[in-house]
Amino acid sequence: MEAMSDSDDQLYPMRHSLAHIMAAAVQHLWPEAKFGVGPVVENGFYYDVDLGETKLSEEDFGRIEAEMAKIIEADEPFERLEMPVDDAITWAQQNEQPYKEELLNDLKRAGTTAAKDLSQDEMGTIAEGGSAVENVSFYRNGDFTDLCRGPHVESTGKVGAFKLQRVSGAYWRGNEQNAQMQRIYGVAFATEKELRQHLAMLEEAKKRDHRRLGQELDLFIFSDMVGSGLPLFTPRGTVLREELAAFSNSLRERHGFQKVWIPHMTKRALYEASGHWDKFGDELFLVKSQETSDELVLKPMNCPHHTRIYAAQPRSYRDLPIRYLETTTVYRDEKSGELGGLNRVRSITQDDSHVFCRQDQIEAEINNLLAAAGELYAVVDMKLRVRLSYRDDGDGYLGSAELWQSAQEQLKNAVVAAKLNYFEQDGEAAFYGPKIDFMATDALGREHQVATVQLDFVQPERFGLEYAADDDGRVRPVMIHCALLGSIERFLAVYIEHTAGRFPVWLAPEQIRVISVNQEAATVAFADKLARQAEALGLRLSVDNSNESVGKKIRAAEVAKVPYTVVIGQKEIESGEVVPRIRKDMAVHEGEAPIGLEQFLQTVANEAKTRVHKTSLHG
């Protein structure tokens, strides 16, 4: 979320100490507690505990916090002890701490071999990672001793402000084969004020939650009868989807992509050929034909279909690159616990693109895509950062080492040329090729994975794709997958929260609301005229002619976050001018300024067309 800073460095021992104090409190309350790991995380800390049959709930937080308060009140000094690993193992056995014992045993082995099996967190919890381990450290305060690398603050009184947040299940060492422990999370800051600020931010995030706004702004629904992870979009939500898709499509068309269309199901043979059946078969929705013996599946991706279009004709090196685009829905049978709002759904609409190109064209094609992505994220007003995901030394990567080398270089060159803020990470590549992952920062400073550009050396191979080179030899093209928005559903989730539902004019489901002062014939006729003019300009305008007070109707428009509201009555009918009420986030000029009707509508239409998020109008 936020970058590490000096204050985070100071917070580290504090948060670490709080994890320790919480463990002490838990042990006071449940002496049989077995402890796992208790690391510092973003904004706080957690500790994994095993309480046997006892199930914690947030109602227990009061007791735990009260116990922690006692320990903090006592201001007990933290005492650091060191002992050889073998002695520590004896300690763990004597104190019946099997999880600690397991960690120590691994640590002992890691001392002589590579520490590969231990995750960073686990290593970090008990010892400095990587190097040979002889001694491990313990921290003691009062009657509680815990295996811990530290550092801790001097005494239990110096831990700042904290609050326990939630409890959840977590597998021991992140492996679902292992026992499930209870993870208690807390947030912690140096001062009460910072803690309050953080909690206020969480409060704001709650208000902006896309699920809540989706309901309040009437954008999408879920239905028990339709099923989990299958969102249905209302007329207003559909405007958002279609405007976003149209924008992404038009951007890509401008960058040389052609639209294609494919059916949403296919024989499973397609995925047996692509290799997806073996790897992801359990995520496919099966479709049974009642007429034939075909075994069909709903498409979980579009690339295999698109390769069929490519392969339907002999291709020459002169034809490349060939660029297809399609905004279409794929279906993936995600596990039930993984679904959530629009973030993870089972019907996923991707603004998908596939480039088939020569190896020497990779860099130019990536440049092309980065330009499109840059334009899109500038319009939606989100900062981008990219991760270059490379292969590591492991095997299991397909394609020659030289191809990878060259491809990774070309990716990086393109990212550097695009002046993107980037970082590189080995071992994050897909098995079929290196990739660029885009993270967008929202208005609350949270980062979200959105667009992605991936090179693919495998599918061209699997599907036997080729083109005729200048010497008439047969050569494999490289495939580039790209989605600018990622998925429309996930993008909407992020974007609704980014804007808090205050959509810019080009996306707003309702751009102008007209409020009548009364229901007299002249007023109604004037409203009708306005509506017709707006329609001619392609604007989304609605008229609120209900028999309510003007104040109430203004409020309704405000709550619906409509960009422009105009009140019409005798005055407007006579002058032909309106004073638009402008949604606060869009205003740049102070003061009121009446504007001719025609000019007002033209201006709004122009703002929609140019996709600006501020207005040139005066309120």
Next chain:
RNA sequence: GCCACCUUAGCUCAGCUGGUUAGAGCGGCGCUCUUGUAAAGCGUAGGUCGUCGGUUCGAAUCCGACAGGUGGCUCCA
């Protein structure tokens, strides 16, 4: 899929430890008012308390299964 918690009217929520006709605000509808930049007044209709089963003289309330949701874990081509 796993752990914990949740599900009462269209929405937001009351309903104490099981006890006669399940409440409120907003929204809807009707009437009065014809209104000038964030909520006019009065009236009225909405619920087999997520579904199914069990315990009980009696279940919105207790138990179980299922469905859906929330927070995590695992996963995310």
